[in-house]
Amino acid sequence: MVGGADKPRTIHPLFVRVTHWVNAFAIFVMVLSGWRIYNASPLFGFEFPKDFTLGGWLAGALAWHFAAMWLLALNGLAYLAYGLVSGHFRRSFMPISLRGAFDDLLVAMRGHLNHAPGRYNAAQRVFYVGIILAVIVAILSGLAIWKPVQLQGLTALMGGYEAARVVHFFAMATIVAFLVVHIGLAVSVKGILAPMFTGRAEAQR
Amino acid sequence: MKPPRSERLSAFRPQIARLERRLFLKQGLSLGALSLLSGCTLKDDDAVDRLLLTMSRFNDRVQAALFDPAKLAPTYSEADVTTPFPFNAYYEEQDIPVIDGENYRLQVSGLIADKRPWSLGDLRALPQSSQITRLVCVEGWSAIGKWRGVAFRHFLERIGADLTARYVGFRCADKYYSSIDMPSALHPQTLLALDFTEAKYGYPLRLRLPTKLGFKNPKFIGEIFVTNDYPGGYWEDKGYNWFSGS
């Protein structure tokens, strides 16, 4: 369903809105249960605070993780397929330029956000494509850890089982770092958040 | 416990995790395995727990479909073996069962033709093979070890097991129990291991299969049975995914 895509004031197609919020839910479950799994055998010298984890104990966390992974992967595939086939990626993320993203960041640091409803600025384009890639890396490294025998080619590609754990960790860290900025901007910049639910740009006051 | 030689933190993490598990074990007994799953409610018959369990059963089927009976786990060289190998069980290292090898008899039961018990001598008279493979723990750490013993497929054939049965179950001297699917039992790298570095890793008999997580490799095996009735397992009954394939 591409419901409102061709209505005049719709800046986010229905398909993108639905998959975005399903994805947000799936990512939260994956990250919070993943932190609890991490705590069972920490890779680095720290643990995540228990109260910020999901699942209660290792088996519970794994059950959440291995349930939500289907939601994340299937919803992600649907989003990718839609984005590629409908031209949404081309329209919204192209042209993409690191240089432009850098300029936008400088502008933003001087207190002016280069944000117009219905059009992603250069920094957003780079970050959105980047976060999509980070989620893909998280899923692939997760598969490499989950099935180091059946999918041993993939595990080898990640540098082996132990290296795949490290890749998986840093994919998570990248996603979390993105989310801090992404959510921070979504709730602080006026008129951005509501259209991600309604699809419609708010009338300029 | 001896400090591990390896600098990797993961090498001694299991001890901490084990302490945690013991705490949860207590809760598990009072609340039931179901309510432990989601960790968000304490009601027994919670909808979230049922959903998570349903997904876990679904994942069992997906993993069974993904399992390639001919695909071999990567093998390593002697130099890659992790020393010391991490000890891991639901109890502390000093609580391992001590078994007298002379009088030991492996019991075999269920859907098999020959129910005679096996002495260690009988098992050693069967063809032996060894493997150096990576053991991956459900906790996330992994270690490379060497195991030597009887190809499990050969043993199952020798006892006249119904190879079309669904499960092979294990009952152990440490009151641990587990079960695996028949295709994994018949995998060429599934070993009934008699030789490994130290008794604490399961003397006199343990199962070693690199196609499943560590907790699916029962130690101190006392009885092996073949069945079509889902036998569950010690951790599996507490909420770990049953198939837990690698």
Ligand code: HEM
């Ligand atoms: C509570 C959590 C989240 C909030 C409040 C949120 C908010 C938003 C908003 C308001 C937009 C539209 C921005 C604009 O119009 O300029 C957006 C787009 C986007 N968000 Fe999020 N988001 C959340 C979670 C996530 C997560 C977890 C991810 C990925 C891991 C993500 C990835 C994206 C992407 C890729 C886009 C562009 C979508 C497209 O047009 O195809 N978001 N988000």
